């Protein structure tokens with residue numbers, strides 16, 4: 186459920202704010218987020234896990250706007266980060282470093298040091314060398330490193346190949362058989378403090394079975410560790426819960442929460458999860474304006490002022506994103522069109538052969554389900570300034586990132602002093 190609905194005149198609103206008024210005031214393209222939807226999604230997750238001691242570590246990469254992080258921190262959320270940049274964002278937004286886990290397949294020494302100085306909950310280590318670097322940096326700083334190993338449970342998340350991470354052939358985590366010797370090394374090191382076991386098998390997972398299977402595999406490792414006297418604080422099951430973009434029917438978080446709780450509560454271990462998409466995805470849409478239309482051969486193109494640099498998901502993953510007119514008009518016929526951006530490559534499209542109410546220059550379109558991996562993956566390709574971001578709350582809204590200005594694009598670039 187989300188708070189983007191039409192009024193009686195068919196005009197799409199974000200909570201109580203008309204998206205026509207918002208586009209007039211802020212311009213396009215603009216990402217529009219709903220505070221009520223973010224809060225609701227967080228609470229649904231929280232309640233789904235109520236059967237077990239848990240901490241939600243929202244995955245910052247999904248949507249890292251400070252206002253989003255601030256809102257989630259105020260609801261009690263922790264954070265899953267993958268860089269020193271994301272750590273800095275969490276701290277700037279008022280997040281609690283003691284609720285931060287640091288994921289990622291390769292961390293630099295300076296990033297490990299920043300995490301240790303900030304006092305985060307866990308560094309989720311993905312290889313033997315990374316474990317050694319954690320020990321070395323910890324020794325140098327005199328701050329023992331809290332670590333979990335990300336294990337690769339070798340289960341098939343049944344999702345897009347680019348976002349499946351739990352198979353033996355992926356670059357992520359350490360194979361199960363390597364985990365035990367690495368834990369023994371960590372247990373023996375005075376500079377490392379084992380806090381948990383971590384895994385993450387992929388993203389946009391719609392069936393609970395692979396997640397539960399992964400937990401069962403992780404628990405086998407936990408049993409072995411405990412039999413060797415290694416005490417754990419938590420099990421981190423990563424993120425990955427899918428959402429409805431089109432007609433997917435993802436398992437409700439409650440079903441997964443109950444399956445997790447049944448297996449974990451009796452062991453007295455805390456459960457960590459790192460949801461990104463399920464919290465942010467349907468809490469945002471991207472507003473854009475039609476620049477014009479054209480017919481080339483057999484195709485009709487609707488050309489928008491947003492492009493693949495603003496949202497790369499259709500180009501990169503062939504992802505289906507819902508495109509809806511901001512004003513529904515029953516008088517207008519439906520056409521089958523390609524919705525494309527102005528960028529100089531054919532990969533710049535939002536939809537192919539999509540039935541859509543007839544559009545003309547000046548009309549507003551909304552691309553739904555873009556609250557996650559939308560703005561956070563935006564670029565300046567073609568020297569396009571990045572979209573504005575707005576958070577609606579009730580009848581009003583806050584511009585949480587003004588539209589980037591052209592001068593900002595190259596403000597930090599330098600001319601060669603020797604070329605006249």
Ligand code: LLP
Pocket residue numbers: 244247265288289348385387388389423424425426459460461462463498502557558
């Ligand atoms: N934890 C770890 C270690 C991750 O790698 C990810 C996502 C998450 C948590 C959050 O997963 P979520 O709950 O959002 O599924 N750009 C792609 C998605 C990439 C996901 C990468 N890792 C997309 O637009 O579909």
